Amino acid sequence: MRQLEAIFLDRDGTIGGDDTVHYPGEFELFLYVEKEIKRLKQDNIKIFSFTNQPGISNGLAKRQDFVQELKGFGFNDVYICPHRHDEGCSCRKPNTGMLIEAQQKHELRLENCAVVGDRWSDIVAAAKVGSIKILVKTGAGKSSLNEHFDKLNDVNIDYIANDFKDTISWLYRNFILSNRL
Template sequence: MSNKRIIEAVFLDRDGTIGGDDTVHFPGSFELFPHSQELISKLKKDEIKVFSFTNQPGISEGKATSQEFIDELTKFGFDDTFICPHSHNEGCSCRKPNTGMLLKGAEKYKLNIENCIVIGDRWSDLVAASKANCIKILVKTGAGNSALNEHYDKIKDIDIEYIAENIKDAIDWLYRQFEIKDLSFSS
Protein backbone atom coordinates (compact mmCIF):
# COMPACT_ATOMS: atom_id res chain seq x y z
CA MET A 1 0.00 0.00 0.00
CA SER A 2 1.39 3.38 -0.98
CA ASN A 3 1.74 6.18 1.54
CA LYS A 4 0.89 8.78 -1.08
CA ARG A 5 -1.98 11.18 -0.45
CA ILE A 6 -5.35 10.44 -2.00
CA ILE A 7 -6.55 13.16 -4.36
CA GLU A 8 -10.22 13.99 -3.83
CA ALA A 9 -10.71 16.75 -6.42
CA VAL A 10 -8.97 18.90 -8.99
CA PHE A 11 -9.91 22.57 -9.36
CA LEU A 12 -9.00 23.85 -12.81
CA ASP A 13 -8.81 27.48 -13.82
CA ARG A 14 -10.39 28.25 -17.20
CA ASP A 15 -8.67 31.01 -19.20
CA GLY A 16 -5.07 30.12 -20.01
CA THR A 17 -5.15 26.80 -18.16
CA ILE A 18 -7.54 24.53 -20.08
CA GLY A 19 -7.71 26.72 -23.19
CA GLY A 20 -7.61 30.22 -24.56
CA ASP A 21 -4.71 32.47 -23.68
CA ASP A 22 -3.95 35.19 -21.15
CA THR A 23 -7.16 37.08 -21.96
CA VAL A 24 -10.82 36.27 -21.35
CA HIS A 25 -12.72 34.62 -24.18
CA PHE A 26 -16.45 34.51 -23.60
CA PRO A 27 -18.47 31.34 -24.17
CA GLY A 28 -18.82 30.68 -27.87
CA SER A 29 -15.32 31.96 -28.68
CA PHE A 30 -13.35 29.98 -26.06
CA GLU A 31 -11.33 27.05 -27.40
CA LEU A 32 -9.90 24.23 -25.30
CA PHE A 33 -6.27 23.20 -25.61
CA PRO A 34 -5.70 19.78 -27.23
CA HIS A 35 -6.28 17.02 -24.68
CA SER A 36 -8.05 19.23 -22.06
CA GLN A 37 -11.44 17.55 -22.41
CA GLU A 38 -9.84 14.11 -22.60
CA LEU A 39 -7.87 14.82 -19.39
CA ILE A 40 -11.01 15.99 -17.58
CA SER A 41 -12.72 12.74 -18.63
CA LYS A 42 -9.73 10.66 -17.48
CA LEU A 43 -9.79 12.21 -13.99
CA LYS A 44 -13.54 11.64 -13.72
CA LYS A 45 -13.17 8.03 -14.90
CA ASP A 46 -10.68 7.57 -12.08
CA GLU A 47 -13.27 8.87 -9.60
CA ILE A 48 -11.75 12.29 -9.02
CA LYS A 49 -14.13 15.23 -8.92
CA VAL A 50 -13.14 17.89 -11.46
CA PHE A 51 -14.27 21.46 -10.89
CA SER A 52 -13.81 24.67 -12.79
CA PHE A 53 -13.05 27.74 -10.71
CA THR A 54 -12.81 30.97 -12.59
CA ASN A 55 -12.97 34.74 -12.15
CA GLN A 56 -15.33 36.16 -14.78
CA PRO A 57 -15.86 39.91 -14.19
CA GLY A 58 -17.47 40.19 -17.63
CA ILE A 59 -20.63 38.76 -16.03
CA SER A 60 -21.04 41.82 -13.77
CA GLU A 61 -20.31 44.01 -16.79
CA GLY A 62 -23.14 42.37 -18.78
CA LYS A 63 -20.79 40.83 -21.39
CA ALA A 64 -21.92 37.25 -20.65
CA THR A 65 -24.11 35.42 -18.14
CA SER A 66 -23.17 32.95 -15.43
CA GLN A 67 -25.42 30.41 -17.14
CA GLU A 68 -23.48 30.73 -20.42
CA PHE A 69 -20.26 29.89 -18.56
CA ILE A 70 -21.93 27.05 -16.64
CA ASP A 71 -23.34 25.55 -19.85
CA GLU A 72 -19.95 25.75 -21.59
CA LEU A 73 -17.99 24.29 -18.67
CA THR A 74 -20.54 21.51 -18.14
CA LYS A 75 -20.20 20.63 -21.83
CA PHE A 76 -16.43 20.31 -21.29
CA GLY A 77 -17.14 17.65 -18.65
CA PHE A 78 -16.72 19.44 -15.33
CA ASP A 79 -18.58 17.97 -12.35
CA ASP A 80 -19.36 21.47 -11.11
CA THR A 81 -18.42 25.06 -11.75
CA PHE A 82 -17.48 27.77 -9.29
CA ILE A 83 -17.59 31.19 -10.89
CA CYS A 84 -16.84 34.60 -9.41
CA PRO A 85 -18.98 37.03 -11.42
CA HIS A 86 -17.70 40.12 -9.61
CA SER A 87 -15.49 42.90 -10.93
CA HIS A 88 -12.04 43.56 -9.52
CA ASN A 89 -13.24 46.24 -7.11
CA GLU A 90 -16.40 44.68 -5.65
CA GLY A 91 -14.61 43.24 -2.61
CA CYS A 92 -16.19 39.78 -2.68
CA SER A 93 -14.78 36.72 -0.92
CA CYS A 94 -14.99 34.50 -4.00
CA ARG A 95 -12.69 36.37 -6.40
CA LYS A 96 -9.25 34.82 -6.61
CA PRO A 97 -6.83 35.30 -4.84
CA ASN A 98 -9.54 34.85 -2.18
CA THR A 99 -10.53 31.30 -1.27
CA GLY A 100 -14.32 31.50 -1.56
CA MET A 101 -14.75 29.27 -4.60
CA LEU A 102 -12.38 26.60 -3.26
CA LEU A 103 -14.00 26.54 0.18
CA LYS A 104 -17.49 26.45 -1.33
CA GLY A 105 -16.51 23.43 -3.43
CA ALA A 106 -14.91 21.66 -0.47
CA GLU A 107 -17.96 22.28 1.70
CA LYS A 108 -20.50 21.30 -0.97
CA TYR A 109 -18.74 18.00 -1.72
CA LYS A 110 -17.44 17.32 1.82
CA LEU A 111 -13.81 17.31 0.69
CA ASN A 112 -10.65 17.60 2.71
CA ILE A 113 -9.27 20.70 0.99
CA GLU A 114 -5.70 19.54 1.68
CA ASN A 115 -6.38 16.58 -0.65
CA CYS A 116 -7.41 18.88 -3.51
CA ILE A 117 -5.24 20.13 -6.35
CA VAL A 118 -5.45 23.55 -7.93
CA ILE A 119 -4.11 23.95 -11.45
CA GLY A 120 -3.89 27.47 -12.81
CA ASP A 121 -1.83 29.91 -14.84
CA ARG A 122 -2.10 33.08 -12.74
CA TRP A 123 -0.54 34.23 -9.50
CA SER A 124 -4.08 34.65 -8.10
CA ASP A 125 -4.81 30.92 -8.65
CA LEU A 126 -1.72 29.99 -6.65
CA VAL A 127 -2.34 32.48 -3.84
CA ALA A 128 -5.92 31.21 -3.43
CA ALA A 129 -4.66 27.61 -3.42
CA SER A 130 -1.97 28.46 -0.89
CA LYS A 131 -4.41 30.24 1.45
CA ALA A 132 -6.74 27.20 1.26
CA ASN A 133 -3.83 24.79 1.79
CA CYS A 134 -4.37 22.97 -1.52
CA ILE A 135 -1.71 21.32 -3.67
CA LYS A 136 -0.56 23.90 -6.23
CA ILE A 137 0.39 23.42 -9.88
CA LEU A 138 1.25 26.36 -12.12
CA VAL A 139 0.97 25.87 -15.88
CA LYS A 140 3.17 28.00 -18.14
CA THR A 141 0.37 28.46 -20.70
CA GLY A 142 -1.81 31.57 -20.65
CA ALA A 143 -0.38 33.97 -18.05
CA GLY A 144 1.89 31.31 -16.51
CA ASN A 145 5.16 32.77 -17.73
CA SER A 146 3.98 36.19 -16.56
CA ALA A 147 3.26 34.74 -13.11
CA LEU A 148 6.84 33.45 -12.99
CA ASN A 149 8.36 36.72 -14.21
CA GLU A 150 6.38 39.97 -13.85
CA HIS A 151 4.30 38.74 -10.87
CA TYR A 152 6.90 36.56 -9.18
CA ASP A 153 6.89 38.85 -6.11
CA LYS A 154 3.29 37.71 -5.43
CA ILE A 155 4.16 33.99 -5.45
CA LYS A 156 7.80 33.89 -4.32
CA ASP A 157 6.88 32.74 -0.80
CA ILE A 158 4.47 30.03 -2.01
CA ASP A 159 5.66 26.43 -2.13
CA ILE A 160 4.43 25.48 -5.60
CA GLU A 161 4.46 21.70 -5.85
CA TYR A 162 4.95 21.64 -9.63
CA ILE A 163 5.45 24.02 -12.55
CA ALA A 164 4.06 22.38 -15.68
CA GLU A 165 4.51 23.20 -19.33
CA ASN A 166 0.76 22.75 -19.93
CA ILE A 167 -2.35 20.99 -18.63
CA LYS A 168 -1.23 17.60 -19.98
CA ASP A 169 2.12 17.88 -18.18
CA ALA A 170 0.29 18.92 -14.99
CA ILE A 171 -2.07 15.93 -15.06
CA ASP A 172 0.75 13.53 -15.96
CA TRP A 173 2.68 14.79 -12.90
CA LEU A 174 -0.41 14.38 -10.73
CA TYR A 175 -0.71 10.72 -11.77
CA ARG A 176 2.98 10.11 -11.02
CA GLN A 177 2.83 11.74 -7.57
CA PHE A 178 -0.49 10.82 -5.98
CA GLU A 179 -2.85 7.94 -5.35
CA ILE A 180 -5.71 8.32 -7.73
CA LYS A 181 -8.05 5.78 -6.12
CA ASP A 182 -8.33 4.52 -2.59
CA LEU A 183 -7.45 0.90 -3.23
CA SER A 184 -8.19 -0.11 0.37
CA PHE A 185 -11.86 -0.46 -0.60
CA SER A 186 -11.21 -2.71 -3.60
CA SER A 187 -12.17 -6.35 -3.40
Template sequence: MNNSREIKAVFLDRDGTICGDDTVHYPGKFKLFPFTQELISNLKKDGIKVFSFTNQPGISAGKAATHDYVEELTAFGFDDIFICPHHPSKGCFCRKPNTGMLQTAAEKHKLSLENCVVIGDRWSDMLAASTAGCVKILVKTGAGHAALNEHFDKINDIELEYIAENLEDAVDWLYQEYKIT
Protein backbone atom coordinates in the same frame (compact mmCIF):
# COMPACT_ATOMS: atom_id res chain seq x y z
CA MET B 1 5.80 17.74 -0.55
CA ASN B 2 3.20 15.36 0.86
CA ASN B 3 2.50 12.80 -1.82
CA SER B 4 0.73 10.56 0.68
CA ARG B 5 -2.35 12.75 0.24
CA GLU B 6 -5.32 11.03 -1.29
CA ILE B 7 -6.41 13.33 -4.10
CA LYS B 8 -10.20 13.70 -4.20
CA ALA B 9 -10.70 16.70 -6.49
CA VAL B 10 -8.94 18.89 -9.02
CA PHE B 11 -9.84 22.54 -9.53
CA LEU B 12 -9.04 23.84 -13.00
CA ASP B 13 -8.84 27.50 -13.84
CA ARG B 14 -10.51 28.33 -17.16
CA ASP B 15 -8.75 31.00 -19.23
CA GLY B 16 -5.15 30.10 -20.00
CA THR B 17 -5.27 26.72 -18.26
CA ILE B 18 -7.74 24.54 -20.15
CA CYS B 19 -7.25 26.64 -23.29
CA GLY B 20 -6.59 30.09 -24.57
CA ASP B 21 -3.96 32.62 -23.74
CA ASP B 22 -3.68 35.32 -21.09
CA THR B 23 -6.93 37.02 -22.13
CA VAL B 24 -10.57 36.18 -21.47
CA HIS B 25 -12.42 34.35 -24.22
CA TYR B 26 -16.17 34.48 -23.75
CA PRO B 27 -18.40 31.42 -24.16
CA GLY B 28 -18.94 30.51 -27.79
CA LYS B 29 -15.45 31.74 -28.72
CA PHE B 30 -13.59 29.46 -26.31
CA LYS B 31 -11.91 26.35 -27.69
CA LEU B 32 -10.26 23.76 -25.44
CA PHE B 33 -6.70 22.54 -25.88
CA PRO B 34 -7.02 19.24 -27.83
CA PHE B 35 -6.19 17.11 -24.76
CA THR B 36 -8.31 18.91 -22.14
CA GLN B 37 -11.60 17.05 -22.44
CA GLU B 38 -9.88 13.66 -22.37
CA LEU B 39 -7.90 14.66 -19.26
CA ILE B 40 -11.10 15.73 -17.48
CA SER B 41 -12.76 12.46 -18.48
CA ASN B 42 -9.79 10.35 -17.30
CA LEU B 43 -9.64 12.06 -13.92
CA LYS B 44 -13.36 11.51 -13.41
CA LYS B 45 -13.07 7.87 -14.52
CA ASP B 46 -10.39 7.43 -11.85
CA GLY B 47 -12.70 8.76 -9.13
CA ILE B 48 -11.40 12.34 -9.00
CA LYS B 49 -13.97 15.15 -9.00
CA VAL B 50 -13.09 17.88 -11.52
CA PHE B 51 -14.26 21.42 -10.88
CA SER B 52 -13.92 24.64 -12.83
CA PHE B 53 -13.17 27.72 -10.77
CA THR B 54 -12.84 31.00 -12.56
CA ASN B 55 -12.93 34.76 -12.09
CA GLN B 56 -15.22 36.24 -14.75
CA PRO B 57 -15.74 39.98 -14.11
CA GLY B 58 -17.19 40.32 -17.61
CA ILE B 59 -20.42 38.95 -16.13
CA SER B 60 -20.88 41.96 -13.83
CA ALA B 61 -19.94 44.23 -16.75
CA GLY B 62 -22.73 42.71 -18.86
CA LYS B 63 -20.35 41.17 -21.42
CA ALA B 64 -21.51 37.60 -20.74
CA ALA B 65 -24.02 35.69 -18.64
CA THR B 66 -23.29 33.22 -15.86
CA HIS B 67 -25.54 30.59 -17.45
CA ASP B 68 -23.46 30.73 -20.67
CA TYR B 69 -20.31 29.84 -18.71
CA VAL B 70 -22.09 27.12 -16.75
CA GLU B 71 -23.53 25.60 -19.93
CA GLU B 72 -20.15 25.67 -21.69
CA LEU B 73 -18.17 24.26 -18.75
CA THR B 74 -20.76 21.56 -18.06
CA ALA B 75 -20.48 20.46 -21.70
CA PHE B 76 -16.70 20.17 -21.21
CA GLY B 77 -17.37 17.56 -18.52
CA PHE B 78 -16.83 19.40 -15.24
CA ASP B 79 -18.54 17.93 -12.17
CA ASP B 80 -19.32 21.41 -10.86
CA ILE B 81 -18.60 25.01 -11.78
CA PHE B 82 -17.63 27.83 -9.44
CA ILE B 83 -17.61 31.34 -10.88
CA CYS B 84 -16.83 34.71 -9.37
CA PRO B 85 -18.80 37.20 -11.47
CA HIS B 86 -17.63 40.27 -9.52
CA HIS B 87 -15.41 43.14 -10.58
CA PRO B 88 -12.08 43.18 -8.72
CA SER B 89 -13.05 46.42 -6.95
CA LYS B 90 -15.95 44.73 -5.16
CA GLY B 91 -13.69 42.99 -2.65
CA CYS B 92 -15.82 39.85 -2.61
CA PHE B 93 -14.95 36.63 -0.79
CA CYS B 94 -15.12 34.47 -3.92
CA ARG B 95 -12.70 36.26 -6.25
CA LYS B 96 -9.28 34.62 -6.48
CA PRO B 97 -6.85 35.03 -4.76
CA ASN B 98 -9.51 34.71 -2.04
CA THR B 99 -10.59 31.17 -1.22
CA GLY B 100 -14.37 31.53 -1.42
CA MET B 101 -14.89 29.31 -4.46
CA LEU B 102 -12.63 26.61 -3.01
CA GLN B 103 -14.36 26.73 0.38
CA THR B 104 -17.83 26.67 -1.18
CA ALA B 105 -16.89 23.61 -3.24
CA ALA B 106 -15.38 21.86 -0.19
CA GLU B 107 -18.55 22.41 1.82
CA LYS B 108 -20.88 21.43 -1.03
CA HIS B 109 -18.95 18.25 -1.92
CA LYS B 110 -17.76 17.38 1.62
CA LEU B 111 -14.07 17.63 0.74
CA SER B 112 -10.97 18.44 2.72
CA LEU B 113 -9.07 21.03 0.68
CA GLU B 114 -5.80 19.34 1.68
CA ASN B 115 -6.90 16.50 -0.62
CA CYS B 116 -7.53 18.84 -3.53
CA VAL B 117 -5.33 20.14 -6.34
CA VAL B 118 -5.46 23.54 -8.00
CA ILE B 119 -4.11 23.82 -11.54
CA GLY B 120 -3.93 27.33 -12.89
CA ASP B 121 -1.87 29.84 -14.83
CA ARG B 122 -2.07 32.90 -12.59
CA TRP B 123 -0.52 34.00 -9.33
CA SER B 124 -4.05 34.43 -7.95
CA ASP B 125 -4.79 30.72 -8.55
CA MET B 126 -1.64 29.74 -6.66
CA LEU B 127 -2.25 32.13 -3.77
CA ALA B 128 -5.83 30.87 -3.33
CA ALA B 129 -4.58 27.27 -3.41
CA SER B 130 -1.83 28.00 -0.91
CA THR B 131 -4.14 29.77 1.53
CA ALA B 132 -6.62 26.87 1.30
CA GLY B 133 -3.93 24.19 1.76
CA CYS B 134 -4.35 22.62 -1.69
CA VAL B 135 -1.66 21.08 -3.91
CA LYS B 136 -0.49 23.85 -6.26
CA ILE B 137 0.40 23.31 -9.91
CA LEU B 138 1.19 26.32 -12.08
CA VAL B 139 0.97 25.85 -15.84
CA LYS B 140 3.14 27.95 -18.15
CA THR B 141 0.31 28.42 -20.65
CA GLY B 142 -1.87 31.54 -20.55
CA ALA B 143 -0.44 33.93 -17.95
CA GLY B 144 1.90 31.28 -16.50
CA HIS B 145 5.09 32.91 -17.74
CA ALA B 146 3.95 36.25 -16.32
CA ALA B 147 3.21 34.60 -12.96
CA LEU B 148 6.76 33.26 -12.88
CA ASN B 149 8.42 36.47 -14.06
CA GLU B 150 6.43 39.70 -13.73
CA HIS B 151 4.33 38.58 -10.73
CA PHE B 152 6.90 36.42 -8.99
CA ASP B 153 6.84 38.73 -5.98
CA LYS B 154 3.23 37.63 -5.34
CA ILE B 155 4.08 33.91 -5.28
CA ASN B 156 7.73 33.77 -4.21
CA ASP B 157 6.76 32.67 -0.69
CA ILE B 158 4.52 29.91 -2.03
CA GLU B 159 6.01 26.46 -2.41
CA LEU B 160 4.56 25.22 -5.67
CA GLU B 161 4.43 21.46 -5.92
CA TYR B 162 4.99 21.58 -9.67
CA ILE B 163 5.45 23.98 -12.57
CA ALA B 164 4.03 22.34 -15.71
CA GLU B 165 4.44 23.14 -19.37
CA ASN B 166 0.67 22.77 -19.86
CA LEU B 167 -2.38 21.00 -18.45
CA GLU B 168 -1.37 17.67 -19.95
CA ASP B 169 2.03 17.84 -18.22
CA ALA B 170 0.33 18.87 -14.95
CA VAL B 171 -2.07 15.92 -14.97
CA ASP B 172 0.69 13.48 -15.98
CA TRP B 173 2.76 14.69 -13.02
CA LEU B 174 -0.25 14.41 -10.72
CA TYR B 175 -0.82 10.77 -11.72
CA GLN B 176 2.84 9.91 -11.17
CA GLU B 177 3.35 11.83 -7.93
CA TYR B 178 0.13 10.80 -6.20
CA LYS B 179 -0.22 7.31 -7.65
CA ILE B 180 -3.73 7.90 -8.98
CA THR B 181 -5.07 4.78 -10.64
Protein backbone atom coordinates in the same frame (compact mmCIF):
# COMPACT_ATOMS: atom_id res chain seq x y z
CA MET C 1 0.67 9.78 0.43
CA ARG C 2 -2.41 11.96 0.12
CA GLN C 3 -5.46 10.62 -1.70
CA LEU C 4 -6.43 13.12 -4.41
CA GLU C 5 -10.14 13.99 -4.04
CA ALA C 6 -10.65 16.72 -6.62
CA ILE C 7 -8.95 19.06 -9.04
CA PHE C 8 -9.89 22.73 -9.37
CA LEU C 9 -9.12 24.09 -12.83
CA ASP C 10 -8.87 27.68 -13.88
CA ARG C 11 -10.39 28.30 -17.31
CA ASP C 12 -8.68 30.93 -19.50
CA GLY C 13 -5.08 30.02 -20.26
CA THR C 14 -5.16 26.80 -18.25
CA ILE C 15 -7.48 24.47 -20.15
CA GLY C 16 -7.79 26.55 -23.32
CA GLY C 17 -7.62 29.99 -24.84
CA ASP C 18 -4.72 32.23 -23.93
CA ASP C 19 -4.00 34.95 -21.37
CA THR C 20 -7.19 36.86 -22.25
CA VAL C 21 -10.85 36.11 -21.59
CA HIS C 22 -12.76 34.33 -24.32
CA TYR C 23 -16.49 34.29 -23.72
CA PRO C 24 -18.59 31.15 -24.21
CA GLY C 25 -18.97 30.35 -27.88
CA GLU C 26 -15.49 31.79 -28.58
CA PHE C 27 -13.52 29.67 -26.09
CA GLU C 28 -11.67 26.59 -27.34
CA LEU C 29 -10.15 23.85 -25.20
CA PHE C 30 -6.59 22.74 -25.81
CA LEU C 31 -6.75 19.55 -27.91
CA TYR C 32 -5.97 17.06 -25.11
CA VAL C 33 -8.04 18.54 -22.28
CA GLU C 34 -11.34 16.78 -22.89
CA LYS C 35 -9.60 13.39 -23.04
CA GLU C 36 -7.72 14.07 -19.79
CA ILE C 37 -10.91 15.21 -18.01
CA LYS C 38 -12.65 11.96 -19.03
CA ARG C 39 -9.66 9.95 -17.80
CA LEU C 40 -9.70 11.67 -14.41
CA LYS C 41 -13.43 11.16 -14.03
CA GLN C 42 -13.04 7.45 -14.86
CA ASP C 43 -10.59 7.32 -11.96
CA ASN C 44 -13.19 8.95 -9.67
CA ILE C 45 -11.44 12.30 -9.42
CA LYS C 46 -13.89 15.19 -9.24
CA ILE C 47 -13.21 18.06 -11.63
CA PHE C 48 -14.32 21.57 -10.72
CA SER C 49 -14.11 24.85 -12.59
CA PHE C 50 -12.60 27.69 -10.58
CA THR C 51 -12.66 30.94 -12.55
CA ASN C 52 -12.89 34.71 -12.20
CA GLN C 53 -15.21 36.12 -14.87
CA PRO C 54 -15.76 39.86 -14.26
CA GLY C 55 -17.37 40.18 -17.70
CA ILE C 56 -20.54 38.84 -16.07
CA SER C 57 -20.66 41.79 -13.68
CA ASN C 58 -19.90 44.12 -16.57
CA GLY C 59 -22.83 42.72 -18.58
CA LEU C 60 -20.61 41.20 -21.29
CA ALA C 61 -21.64 37.60 -20.62
CA LYS C 62 -24.10 35.51 -18.62
CA ARG C 63 -23.15 33.20 -15.79
CA GLN C 64 -25.39 30.46 -17.18
CA ASP C 65 -23.49 30.49 -20.49
CA PHE C 66 -20.23 29.79 -18.64
CA VAL C 67 -21.87 27.08 -16.53
CA GLN C 68 -23.37 25.37 -19.58
CA GLU C 69 -20.08 25.52 -21.47
CA LEU C 70 -17.99 24.16 -18.58
CA LYS C 71 -20.45 21.38 -17.71
CA GLY C 72 -20.36 20.44 -21.40
CA PHE C 73 -16.59 19.99 -21.09
CA GLY C 74 -17.20 17.42 -18.35
CA PHE C 75 -16.82 19.41 -15.12
CA ASN C 76 -18.62 17.96 -12.09
CA ASP C 77 -19.37 21.43 -10.77
CA VAL C 78 -18.66 25.03 -11.70
CA TYR C 79 -17.52 27.84 -9.42
CA ILE C 80 -17.46 31.30 -10.95
CA CYS C 81 -16.70 34.67 -9.42
CA PRO C 82 -18.66 37.17 -11.52
CA HIS C 83 -17.25 40.23 -9.70
CA ARG C 84 -14.73 42.86 -10.72
CA HIS C 85 -11.62 43.21 -8.57
CA ASP C 86 -12.97 46.43 -7.03
CA GLU C 87 -16.23 44.88 -5.77
CA GLY C 88 -14.71 43.46 -2.59
CA CYS C 89 -16.17 39.96 -2.73
CA SER C 90 -14.81 36.89 -0.95
CA CYS C 91 -14.95 34.67 -4.03
CA ARG C 92 -12.59 36.45 -6.44
CA LYS C 93 -9.18 34.79 -6.53
CA PRO C 94 -6.84 35.10 -4.71
CA ASN C 95 -9.64 34.96 -2.11
CA THR C 96 -10.84 31.48 -1.23
CA GLY C 97 -14.63 31.76 -1.42
CA MET C 98 -15.05 29.42 -4.39
CA LEU C 99 -12.81 26.78 -2.81
CA ILE C 100 -14.62 26.99 0.53
CA GLU C 101 -18.02 26.76 -1.17
CA ALA C 102 -16.94 23.60 -3.02
CA GLN C 103 -15.42 22.17 0.15
CA GLN C 104 -18.69 22.51 2.01
CA LYS C 105 -20.92 21.34 -0.84
CA HIS C 106 -18.83 18.28 -1.73
CA GLU C 107 -17.39 17.52 1.75
CA LEU C 108 -13.81 17.89 0.55
CA ARG C 109 -10.55 18.08 2.44
CA LEU C 110 -8.90 20.88 0.50
CA GLU C 111 -5.43 19.63 1.44
CA ASN C 112 -6.30 16.58 -0.70
CA CYS C 113 -7.27 18.70 -3.70
CA ALA C 114 -5.14 20.21 -6.45
CA VAL C 115 -5.57 23.70 -7.85
CA VAL C 116 -4.28 24.25 -11.38
CA GLY C 117 -3.97 27.70 -12.88
CA ASP C 118 -1.88 30.04 -14.96
CA ARG C 119 -2.01 33.10 -12.71
CA TRP C 120 -0.50 34.03 -9.38
CA SER C 121 -4.01 34.50 -7.94
CA ASP C 122 -4.85 30.80 -8.56
CA ILE C 123 -1.73 29.71 -6.71
CA VAL C 124 -2.16 32.11 -3.78
CA ALA C 125 -5.78 30.97 -3.28
CA ALA C 126 -4.59 27.35 -3.25
CA ALA C 127 -1.86 28.17 -0.73
CA LYS C 128 -4.34 29.85 1.62
CA VAL C 129 -6.36 26.61 1.93
CA GLY C 130 -3.43 24.18 1.85
CA SER C 131 -4.19 22.63 -1.55
CA ILE C 132 -1.66 21.21 -3.99
CA LYS C 133 -0.48 24.16 -6.10
CA ILE C 134 0.24 23.69 -9.81
CA LEU C 135 1.12 26.58 -12.11
CA VAL C 136 0.91 25.94 -15.85
CA LYS C 137 3.14 27.92 -18.20
CA THR C 138 0.34 28.32 -20.77
CA GLY C 139 -1.80 31.45 -20.80
CA ALA C 140 -0.33 33.92 -18.33
CA GLY C 141 1.81 31.29 -16.60
CA LYS C 142 5.19 32.48 -17.81
CA SER C 143 4.43 36.10 -16.98
CA SER C 144 3.12 35.04 -13.56
CA LEU C 145 6.50 33.50 -12.82
CA ASN C 146 8.46 36.46 -14.17
CA GLU C 147 6.36 39.54 -13.47
CA HIS C 148 4.51 38.50 -10.31
CA PHE C 149 7.35 36.79 -8.48
CA ASP C 150 6.79 39.07 -5.49
CA LYS C 151 3.25 37.70 -5.02
CA LEU C 152 4.51 34.12 -5.25
CA ASN C 153 7.62 34.69 -3.14
CA ASP C 154 6.25 33.05 0.03
CA VAL C 155 4.33 30.33 -1.82
CA ASN C 156 5.93 26.96 -2.42
CA ILE C 157 4.49 25.92 -5.77
CA ASP C 158 4.24 22.14 -5.81
CA TYR C 159 4.76 21.83 -9.55
CA ILE C 160 5.33 24.12 -12.51
CA ALA C 161 3.91 22.38 -15.57
CA ASN C 162 4.48 23.09 -19.22
CA ASP C 163 0.77 22.61 -19.92
CA PHE C 164 -2.36 20.82 -18.71
CA LYS C 165 -1.23 17.45 -20.09
CA ASP C 166 2.04 17.73 -18.14
CA THR C 167 0.00 18.61 -15.05
CA ILE C 168 -2.13 15.48 -15.32
CA SER C 169 0.91 13.26 -15.90
CA TRP C 170 2.51 14.69 -12.75
CA LEU C 171 -0.67 14.18 -10.72
CA TYR C 172 -0.94 10.56 -11.89
CA ARG C 173 2.71 9.86 -11.02
CA ASN C 174 2.59 11.52 -7.62
CA PHE C 175 -0.95 11.00 -6.32
CA ILE C 176 -3.34 8.92 -8.37
CA LEU C 177 -1.27 5.89 -9.40
CA SER C 178 0.91 5.90 -6.28
CA ASN C 179 -2.20 5.42 -4.14
CA ARG C 180 -3.02 2.23 -6.04
CA LEU C 181 0.31 0.50 -5.28
